Amino acid sequence: MFEATDQTRRKQRQESAIKYLLTTMTVIIVLPLLLIIFYLFYKAAPILSLEFLLENPIHGMRSGGIWAPLLGTIYLVLISLLIATPVGIFAAIYLNEYSRESWMTRVINLAVVNLAGVPSIVHALFGLGAFVLFAGIGRSILAASLTLAIMTLPVIIASTKEALAAVPHSFREACWNVGATRWQTIRNVVLPNSISGILTGVILQVSRAAGETAPVMFTGAVFFKAIQTGDPFAYGLLDQCMALSMHLFTISTQVPDVPDALTYGTAVVLLGVVLLFNALAILLRIKLRGKKKW
Amino acid sequence: MSDLAYSIVTRDLSLWYGEFQALRSVSFKARNGLITALIGPSGCGKTTLLRCFNRVNERYGNVTTTGEIRLLGKNIYDEDVSLIELRKSVGMVFQRPNPLPLTVYENIVFGLHIHSPARLNASALDEAVEQALTDVGLWMDLKDKQKSKATSLSLDQQQKLCIARLLPLKPEIILMDEPCSALDVEATRQVEELMLELAGRYTIIIVTHNMAQAKRVSHECAFMLMGELIEHSRTEDLFIRPLDKRTAEYIEGRFG
Structure with missing residues (x-):
């Protein structure tokens, strides 16, 4: 009774083979990440210190810190998000909650999806043409932030729509049927229950905004600029x-004889900025998710 | 309660979902303060008819309506009708209980909050909650659980809460779309008792698949088939002496 037949044994072998395969694949995706982080820190270790963060680059960027690029990146990320987040979230609310199925909304949705796939260098060129030259803003933090905002918008819209759509339809019905307006429904029920998903989408764009080089290079970032430290x-x-992204490009390819540690240190800080933003978002999510239960 | 004999009167009401005609010139009257059951096989249009009474059908896309619907004497397609006020007076209960993901207390005061411009005073709200929970027979069970999540209650408590949620708005009419289909026998009995208690104060329209339930709870009963209203009379009469052959066949269970 209950002995394994040949067929059962074959299935068991297959089962364990599949399991090993899947485990291996998982390790393979984690390994490079760990290697990158370890390698970066290892190479950057001699230079990492508070002074490195708080001093301007000196001696033709061959020594000193990275204060100017660090602050620049923080500005670009924050301002671009400040522009893209409200526009993106409200647009997504309109598309998901208000608009009815029509050829117009289909075109808009299609445009959003396609815009998300436009290469960043194309956004860069658009930013240069539209903001720097046509609008006459000139090469500046504002023009670069606007360009980054245009680049991140479609993804914010798409992820927000997804988060809104995940809120059960029955909640909306419950609201309509006591006479709540659409906005009251959104404000009281839909947003509180989708805010953590919305934030996740927004935050993922931080790393894109911080990491992209081309858009800021065309529209507002410069080779070198010393600013008041601290x-x-x-x-x-x-x-x-x-x-930071452009600085990294500059010191690794344009300036000769830059000590390795400086380059790797810059990379570590860039990674750190992104991780810091992500960590903040995760904390915010945990705090907000406490309210969401169904 | 208004003193009209009929709370709901429709005349020649037809409704299309895109090309599909779901209601065919339905003329229906619901007596004030009574429970009227809408019965009929799946797809006969009874839920559609129910959803016409608070115009919530319009939220579901491509809907065309012709004919007239009068609630409490007022044509609800008149220019000056506000959907917000209409839905405040015509509450709806669904198949599956749909409490909001808030506390019991917040669920009940939700309607009051969205309909009043200013902050409401706390003792008035407490009173409204107690009254609503008492009316649906949940006060004893839930008075110490007002701050717990509504979604953590048992299904029958959730369904009663969904009914209680309507009451602070002082509705005239309560629409129920198979309110017991997700509930077990005992919970069904309780909700039916609750309906009978609420009758008189509110006009109740219930859509049900369950013939026995229609017999137990309704004063009047309307049989629909393929978008048409076939027969509407007192419940005893409809089940004992149906006038139409199709009604007779349906209640005898020859199709359904």
Whole structure:
């Protein structure tokens, strides 16, 4: 009774083979990440210190810190998100909650999806044409942030729509049937129950905004600019700025004889900025998710 | 309660979902303060008819309506009718209980909150909650659980809560779309008792698949088939002496 037949044994072998295969694949995706982080920190270790963060680059960027590019990147990320987040979220609310199925909304949805796939260099060129030259803003933090905002918008719209659509339809019905307006429904029920998903979408765009080089290079980031150290308001909206992504590109390819540690240190800080934003978002999500239960 | 004999009167009401005609010139009257059951096989249009009474059909896309619907004497397609006020007076209960993901207390005051411009005073709200929960027979069970999540209650408590949620708005009419189909026998009995208690104060329209339930709870009964209203009379009469052959066949269970 209950002995394994040949066929059962074959199935068991297959089962364990599949399991090993899947485990291996999982390890394979984690391994490079760990290697990258370890390698970066290992190479950057000699230079990492608070002074490295808080000093401007000196000696033709062959030594000193990365204060100017670090602050520039923070400005670009924050301002672009400040522009893209409300526009994106409200647009997504309109598309998901208000608009009816029509050829117009189909065109808009299609445009959003396609815009998300436009290469960043094309966004860069658009930003240069539209904001820097046509609107006459000039190469500046504002123009670069607007360009980054245009680039991140479609993805924010798409992810927000998804988060809104995940809220059960019965909640909306319950609201309509006591006479709530659409906005009251959204405000009281839909948003509180989708905010964590919406934030996730927004946050994923932080890393894109911080990491992209082309859009900021075309529209507002400069090769070198020294600013007041230690002053978080050292840049104005219409100033040009340095950016970590571009700085990394510059010191690794354009400037000879840059010590390795400096390059790797910059990379570590760029990674750190992104991870910091992500960590903040995760904390915010945990806090907000406490309210969501169904 | 208004003193009209009929709370709901429709005349020649037809409704299309795109090309599909779901209601065929339905003329229906519901007596004030009574429970009227809508019965008929699946797809006969009874839920559609129910959803016409608070115009919530319009939320579901491509819908065309012709004919007239009068609630409490007022044509609800008149220009000056506000859907917000209409839905405040015509509450709806669904097949599956759909409490909002809030606390019991918040669920009941939700309607009051969205209909009043200013902050409401806390003791008035407490009173409204107690009254509503008492009316649906949940006060004893839930008075110490007002701050717990409505979604954590048992299904029958959730369904009663969904009924209680309507009451602070002082509705005239309560529409129920198979309110017991997700509930077990005992919970069904309780909800039916509750309906009978609420009758008189509210006009109740219930859609049901369950013939025995229609017999137990309704004063009047309307049989629909393929979008048409076939027969409408007192429940005893409809089940004992149906006038139409199709009604007779349906209640005898020859199709359904």
